[in-house]
Amino acid sequence: MKDLIRIKSMLSTETEKHLNQQIKKEAYASAIYLSMAGWCDRNGFQGAADHFYKQSDEERDHQLKLFKFLSDMGGTAISPEVTNVKQEFGSFREVFEEALEHEIAVTQSFKNIMAHLHKEGDYVTAEYLNWFLKEQREEEYVARRILELFDVIGEEGTGRWDIDRHIHKIEYNEA
């Protein structure tokens, strides 16, 4: 009897499910960063707005990368529904706290997928996802460093204005 399931796709049903969930998470990330960009824009934080517009684009790229991989390997990639996107934030600092929290959740999600792939012995997909692990290193670094500016510079006086102007200077240089 032909092995139809394997002939159709390189990915197991479980892996496909994990990847579709991650596609949805990346889509949500893109949407929440866009909403953060909007909030920063209308509250006068132009540097932060630019940062989040860029982040939103990057998350969309992540979504497409996973979508294409899943499709290329013979799976069924699902264009996700994105709902419950928060539009308002309590403060400038809160936006960045949530951004970091979100990146931590995404890192955790990839670790989880990796654990599954190793258990299954799907090193091919694991190798592909290495790019995302590296990306998460950078994403968390940048989010954490920006948040630290709130303590380093301080929010008093023109502090928030300073923080806003500093954001674009933060970049991750791998050791």
Added chain:
Amino acid sequence: MALIRTQFTSRKLEEVFSTSAGAVYQADSERCLYVDFAGKRTRLNFLCFLRLKTAVEKVDIEQMLLDAEAPDLEIISICACEHCFVLDATEILAFRELLQGAFVMFKLNHIIKDCLYRLPVS
């Protein structure tokens, strides 16, 4: 039913999985599957078969049974496949069992193929 069955005797059908409610056969020569269920035989390619399983799993049986407003029958159709099934709750449960069983057998077949043919050094 018996008559329909004889139409297919020229093709080699291998039983994938069967229950008292129905059966799933695989035809390697046509790279497709035959599903005997609800008094008919349906021919599907693998992708449609996968979609059928997803559609059957998606039905909210609890709501079907408890909600008086909800219809007693569910129409299961998969786009791009001309077939459709009109099933009640018991039939859906039986169909689910059949389709899920078939997928377990597909997986088993995959593992066996790996162990017997793909991994050994000939």
